[in-house]
Amino acid sequence: MGSVTFFLLATALVVSALTVVVHPNPVKSAMALVATLFLLAVEFVFLGAHMIAALQVIVYAGAIMVLFLFVIMLLNLSDEEAEARRRGRALFRIGAWIGGGVLAAELAALFLRVPFPAPAAPPAGYGGAESVATALFVDYALPFELTSILLLIAVIGTVVLAQRRAS
Amino acid sequence: MVPTSWYLALSAVLFAIGAVGVLVRRNIIVVFMAIELMLNAVNLTFVAFARQLGTIDGQVIVFFVMTVAAAEAAVGLAIIIAAFRNRPTVNADELAVLRW
Numbered sequence: 537m538g539s540v541t542f543f544l545l546a547t548a549l550v551v552s553a554l555t556v557v558v559h560p561n562p563v564k565s566a567m568a569l570v571a572t573l574f575l576l577a578v579e580f581v582f583l584g585a586h587m588i589a590a591l592q593v594i595v596y597a598g599a600i601m602v603l604f605l606f607v608i609m610l611l612n613l614s615d616e617e618a619e620a621r622r623r624g625r626a627l628f629r630i631g632a633w634i635g636g637g638v639l640a641a642e643l644a645a646l647f648l649r650v651p652f653p654a655p656a657a658p659p660a661g662y663g664g665a666e667s668v669a670t671a672l673f674v675d676y677a678l679p680f681e682l683t684s685i686l687l688l689i690a691v692i693g694t695v696v697l698a699q700r701r702a703s
Numbered sequence: 704m705v706p707t708s709w710y711l712a713l714s715a716v717l718f719a720i721g722a723v724g725v726l727v728r729r730n731i732i733v734v735f736m737a738i739e740l741m742l743n744a745v746n747l748t749f750v751a752f753a754r755q756l757g758t759i760d761g762q763v764i765v766f767f768v769m770t771v772a773a774a775e776a777a778v779g780l781a782i783i784i785a786a787f788r789n790r791p792t793v794n795a796d797e798l799a800v801l802r803w
Contacts, residue, residue: 538705539705539709542705542709546709546713549713549717550713550716550717550720553717553720553721553740554720556720556724556733556736556737556740557720557721557723557724557727557728557733557737557740562730562732562733565733565736566736569736569739569740572717572740572743573743576743576746576747579710579713579747579750580747580750582705583710583750583751583753583754584754585750585753585754585762585765587762588746588750588762588765588766591766591769592746592769595769595773596739596743596769596772599773600739600772600773600776603776603777603780604732604735604736604776604780607732607780607783607784608732610784611732611783611784611787611793628726628727629726629727632723632726632727633723633727635723635726636719636720636722636723636726637719639715639718639719639722640715640716640718640719640720643711643712643715643718643719644711644712644715644716647708647711647712647715648708648709648712649708650708650711652706652707652708652755654704654706655704655707655754655755655756655757656757658754658757659757662757662759663759663762667759668759668762668763668766670759671759671760671762671763672763672766675760675763676763676767679767683767683770683771686770686771686774687770687773687774689774690773690774690775690777690778691777693778693781694777694778694781697778697781697782697784697785698781698784698785700788
Protein backbone atom coordinates (compact mmCIF):
# COMPACT_ATOMS: atom_id res chain seq x y z
CA MET A 537 0.00 0.00 0.00
CA GLY A 538 1.36 3.39 -0.93
CA SER A 539 1.41 6.27 1.50
CA VAL A 540 -1.33 8.12 -0.40
CA THR A 541 -3.70 5.17 0.01
CA PHE A 542 -2.75 4.93 3.68
CA PHE A 543 -3.47 8.60 4.36
CA LEU A 544 -6.78 8.49 2.50
CA LEU A 545 -7.80 5.42 4.49
CA ALA A 546 -6.54 6.90 7.77
CA THR A 547 -8.45 10.14 7.16
CA ALA A 548 -11.64 8.23 6.45
CA LEU A 549 -11.08 6.13 9.58
CA VAL A 550 -10.54 9.14 11.85
CA VAL A 551 -13.54 10.98 10.39
CA SER A 552 -15.87 8.02 10.84
CA ALA A 553 -14.52 7.36 14.36
CA LEU A 554 -15.14 11.01 15.27
CA THR A 555 -18.66 10.70 13.87
CA VAL A 556 -19.29 7.76 16.21
CA VAL A 557 -18.30 9.91 19.17
CA VAL A 558 -19.90 13.26 18.30
CA HIS A 559 -23.12 12.39 16.47
CA PRO A 560 -26.15 13.01 18.72
CA ASN A 561 -28.26 10.29 17.08
CA PRO A 562 -27.25 6.81 18.34
CA VAL A 563 -28.43 5.07 15.16
CA LYS A 564 -26.15 7.26 13.05
CA SER A 565 -23.34 6.67 15.55
CA ALA A 566 -23.83 2.94 15.02
CA MET A 567 -23.77 3.39 11.23
CA ALA A 568 -20.53 5.36 11.51
CA LEU A 569 -19.11 2.56 13.67
CA VAL A 570 -20.01 0.05 10.94
CA ALA A 571 -18.09 2.23 8.45
CA THR A 572 -15.13 2.38 10.85
CA LEU A 573 -15.10 -1.40 11.22
CA PHE A 574 -15.22 -1.90 7.45
CA LEU A 575 -12.32 0.52 6.93
CA LEU A 576 -10.35 -1.32 9.62
CA ALA A 577 -11.03 -4.56 7.73
CA VAL A 578 -9.47 -2.89 4.68
CA GLU A 579 -6.41 -1.99 6.78
CA PHE A 580 -6.20 -5.62 7.91
CA VAL A 581 -6.18 -6.77 4.28
CA PHE A 582 -3.31 -4.39 3.53
CA LEU A 583 -1.47 -5.78 6.57
CA GLY A 584 -1.81 -9.33 5.22
CA ALA A 585 -4.44 -10.45 7.76
CA HIS A 586 -7.03 -11.72 5.29
CA MET A 587 -8.75 -14.14 7.66
CA ILE A 588 -9.02 -11.52 10.40
CA ALA A 589 -10.42 -9.02 7.89
CA ALA A 590 -13.16 -11.47 6.91
CA LEU A 591 -13.93 -12.15 10.58
CA GLN A 592 -14.00 -8.41 11.25
CA VAL A 593 -16.72 -7.91 8.63
CA ILE A 594 -18.74 -11.00 9.58
CA VAL A 595 -18.49 -10.90 13.38
CA TYR A 596 -18.03 -7.21 14.16
CA ALA A 597 -19.76 -5.30 11.39
CA GLY A 598 -22.32 -8.08 11.04
CA ALA A 599 -23.25 -9.75 14.30
CA ILE A 600 -22.20 -7.27 17.00
CA MET A 601 -23.50 -4.17 15.22
CA VAL A 602 -26.84 -5.85 14.51
CA LEU A 603 -27.08 -6.46 18.25
CA PHE A 604 -26.36 -2.77 18.93
CA LEU A 605 -28.92 -1.55 16.40
CA PHE A 606 -31.47 -4.04 17.69
CA VAL A 607 -31.11 -2.71 21.25
CA ILE A 608 -31.21 0.93 20.10
CA MET A 609 -34.45 0.30 18.23
CA LEU A 610 -35.88 -1.88 21.01
CA LEU A 611 -35.42 0.94 23.51
CA ASN A 612 -36.80 3.47 20.98
CA LEU A 613 -34.59 6.29 22.14
CA SER A 614 -35.15 9.92 21.53
CA ASP A 615 -31.78 11.39 22.27
CA GLU A 616 -32.61 15.11 22.44
CA GLU A 617 -33.29 15.20 26.19
CA ALA A 618 -30.11 13.29 26.97
CA GLU A 619 -28.08 15.66 24.83
CA ALA A 620 -29.75 18.65 26.42
CA ARG A 621 -28.93 17.33 29.88
CA ARG A 622 -25.22 17.12 29.23
CA ARG A 623 -24.92 20.81 28.40
CA GLY A 624 -23.95 21.75 31.95
CA ARG A 625 -20.73 19.78 31.64
CA ALA A 626 -18.99 21.95 29.04
CA LEU A 627 -15.77 22.34 31.04
CA PHE A 628 -15.49 18.60 31.61
CA ARG A 629 -16.05 17.89 27.93
CA ILE A 630 -13.43 20.42 26.83
CA GLY A 631 -11.00 18.87 29.29
CA ALA A 632 -11.76 15.37 27.97
CA TRP A 633 -11.13 16.48 24.36
CA ILE A 634 -7.86 18.17 25.35
CA GLY A 635 -6.79 15.11 27.34
CA GLY A 636 -7.65 12.81 24.44
CA GLY A 637 -5.75 15.04 22.02
CA VAL A 638 -2.69 15.02 24.28
CA LEU A 639 -2.92 11.22 24.62
CA ALA A 640 -3.15 10.74 20.85
CA ALA A 641 -0.35 13.23 20.13
CA GLU A 642 2.02 11.75 22.71
CA LEU A 643 1.43 8.14 21.66
CA ALA A 644 1.70 9.01 17.96
CA ALA A 645 4.89 11.03 18.53
CA LEU A 646 6.34 8.15 20.55
CA PHE A 647 5.50 5.53 17.92
CA LEU A 648 6.72 7.67 15.01
CA ARG A 649 10.14 8.04 16.69
CA VAL A 650 10.68 4.28 16.83
CA PRO A 651 12.76 3.24 13.79
CA PHE A 652 11.06 -0.05 12.90
CA PRO A 653 13.01 -2.00 10.28
CA ALA A 654 11.05 -2.76 7.12
CA PRO A 655 9.17 -6.01 7.76
CA ALA A 656 10.37 -9.05 5.88
CA ALA A 657 8.19 -10.40 3.10
CA PRO A 658 5.61 -12.69 4.77
CA PRO A 659 5.67 -16.41 3.96
CA ALA A 660 3.18 -17.76 1.45
CA GLY A 661 -0.29 -18.14 2.91
CA TYR A 662 0.43 -15.69 5.74
CA GLY A 663 -2.80 -14.54 7.36
CA GLY A 664 -4.94 -16.98 5.43
CA ALA A 665 -7.41 -19.37 7.04
CA GLU A 666 -4.89 -22.20 7.21
CA SER A 667 -2.10 -20.31 8.98
CA VAL A 668 -4.47 -18.71 11.51
CA ALA A 669 -6.25 -22.01 12.16
CA THR A 670 -2.96 -23.87 12.66
CA ALA A 671 -1.81 -21.35 15.27
CA LEU A 672 -5.25 -21.25 16.88
CA PHE A 673 -5.77 -25.00 17.24
CA VAL A 674 -2.16 -26.01 17.99
CA ASP A 675 -0.36 -23.26 19.90
CA TYR A 676 -3.47 -21.62 21.36
CA ALA A 677 -5.65 -24.70 21.87
CA LEU A 678 -6.15 -24.13 25.61
CA PRO A 679 -7.13 -20.42 25.32
CA PHE A 680 -9.46 -21.41 22.48
CA GLU A 681 -11.25 -23.94 24.70
CA LEU A 682 -11.43 -21.40 27.54
CA THR A 683 -13.04 -18.99 25.06
CA SER A 684 -15.87 -21.46 24.56
CA ILE A 685 -16.48 -21.45 28.33
CA LEU A 686 -16.47 -17.64 28.28
CA LEU A 687 -19.08 -17.61 25.52
CA LEU A 688 -21.20 -20.14 27.41
CA ILE A 689 -21.08 -17.92 30.50
CA ALA A 690 -22.03 -14.91 28.35
CA VAL A 691 -25.00 -16.77 26.84
CA ILE A 692 -26.30 -17.88 30.25
CA GLY A 693 -25.69 -14.45 31.76
CA THR A 694 -27.50 -12.70 28.93
CA VAL A 695 -30.54 -14.95 29.23
CA VAL A 696 -30.67 -14.53 33.01
CA LEU A 697 -30.25 -10.75 32.82
CA ALA A 698 -32.68 -10.06 30.00
CA GLN A 699 -35.54 -12.35 31.00
CA ARG A 700 -38.62 -10.82 32.54
CA ARG A 701 -38.94 -11.79 36.18
CA ALA A 702 -42.29 -13.44 36.99
CA SER A 703 -43.45 -11.50 40.03
CA MET B 704 5.44 -0.23 2.00
CA VAL B 705 3.89 1.75 4.83
CA PRO B 706 6.04 1.58 8.00
CA THR B 707 4.62 -0.08 11.08
CA SER B 708 4.91 3.10 13.14
CA TRP B 709 2.29 4.83 10.96
CA TYR B 710 -0.21 2.09 11.75
CA LEU B 711 0.62 2.39 15.44
CA ALA B 712 0.09 6.16 15.31
CA LEU B 713 -3.27 5.70 13.55
CA SER B 714 -4.25 3.16 16.16
CA ALA B 715 -3.27 5.59 18.95
CA VAL B 716 -5.48 8.29 17.42
CA LEU B 717 -8.44 5.88 17.14
CA PHE B 718 -7.92 4.74 20.74
CA ALA B 719 -7.87 8.34 21.98
CA ILE B 720 -11.09 9.11 20.07
CA GLY B 721 -12.73 6.11 21.73
CA ALA B 722 -11.48 7.17 25.17
CA VAL B 723 -12.85 10.69 24.68
CA GLY B 724 -16.15 9.17 23.59
CA VAL B 725 -16.38 7.20 26.83
CA LEU B 726 -15.77 10.42 28.78
CA VAL B 727 -17.99 12.91 26.95
CA ARG B 728 -21.03 10.86 25.94
CA ARG B 729 -23.74 10.09 28.46
CA ASN B 730 -25.85 7.79 26.29
CA ILE B 731 -24.67 4.44 27.62
CA ILE B 732 -25.09 2.67 24.26
CA VAL B 733 -22.82 5.22 22.58
CA VAL B 734 -20.34 4.74 25.44
CA PHE B 735 -20.41 1.03 24.56
CA MET B 736 -19.71 1.82 20.92
CA ALA B 737 -16.75 3.98 21.96
CA ILE B 738 -15.41 1.01 23.93
CA GLU B 739 -15.71 -1.14 20.79
CA LEU B 740 -13.75 1.56 18.97
CA MET B 741 -10.96 1.32 21.54
CA LEU B 742 -10.89 -2.50 21.23
CA ASN B 743 -10.59 -2.17 17.46
CA ALA B 744 -7.75 0.32 17.75
CA VAL B 745 -5.88 -2.25 19.84
CA ASN B 746 -6.65 -4.92 17.21
CA LEU B 747 -4.98 -2.74 14.59
CA THR B 748 -1.89 -2.58 16.82
CA PHE B 749 -1.83 -6.38 17.15
CA VAL B 750 -2.12 -6.93 13.41
CA ALA B 751 0.53 -4.30 12.63
CA PHE B 752 2.97 -5.91 15.07
CA ALA B 753 2.16 -9.37 13.67
CA ARG B 754 3.28 -8.16 10.25
CA GLN B 755 6.33 -6.41 11.72
CA LEU B 756 7.50 -9.55 13.51
CA GLY B 757 6.48 -11.90 10.70
CA THR B 758 4.47 -14.11 13.07
CA ILE B 759 0.80 -15.07 13.14
CA ASP B 760 0.36 -14.80 16.96
CA GLY B 761 -0.89 -11.21 16.89
CA GLN B 762 -3.70 -12.20 14.54
CA VAL B 763 -4.72 -15.06 16.84
CA ILE B 764 -4.91 -12.59 19.74
CA VAL B 765 -7.19 -10.41 17.60
CA PHE B 766 -9.46 -13.44 17.24
CA PHE B 767 -9.66 -13.69 21.05
CA VAL B 768 -10.27 -9.96 21.42
CA MET B 769 -13.19 -10.26 18.99
CA THR B 770 -14.64 -13.14 21.00
CA VAL B 771 -14.37 -11.21 24.25
CA ALA B 772 -15.89 -8.14 22.57
CA ALA B 773 -18.85 -10.20 21.35
CA ALA B 774 -19.43 -11.64 24.85
CA GLU B 775 -19.03 -8.19 26.40
CA ALA B 776 -21.49 -6.59 23.98
CA ALA B 777 -24.11 -9.30 24.58
CA VAL B 778 -23.87 -9.12 28.38
CA GLY B 779 -23.58 -5.32 28.44
CA LEU B 780 -26.61 -4.78 26.24
CA ALA B 781 -28.59 -7.27 28.37
CA ILE B 782 -27.64 -5.23 31.44
CA ILE B 783 -28.79 -2.04 29.66
CA ILE B 784 -32.15 -3.65 28.82
CA ALA B 785 -32.58 -4.90 32.39
CA ALA B 786 -31.73 -1.45 33.78
CA PHE B 787 -34.03 0.20 31.25
CA ARG B 788 -36.92 -1.88 32.61
CA ASN B 789 -36.38 -0.49 36.10
CA ARG B 790 -35.75 3.10 35.00
CA PRO B 791 -36.50 4.09 31.41
CA THR B 792 -33.29 5.97 30.71
CA VAL B 793 -29.97 5.28 28.99
CA ASN B 794 -28.25 8.27 30.59
CA ALA B 795 -25.15 7.00 32.39
CA ASP B 796 -25.46 9.74 35.04
CA GLU B 797 -28.87 8.49 36.11
CA LEU B 798 -27.96 4.80 36.11
CA ALA B 799 -25.97 5.20 39.31
CA VAL B 800 -27.54 2.48 41.46
CA LEU B 801 -24.19 0.68 41.76
CA ARG B 802 -22.37 3.80 42.90
CA TRP B 803 -21.86 4.27 46.61
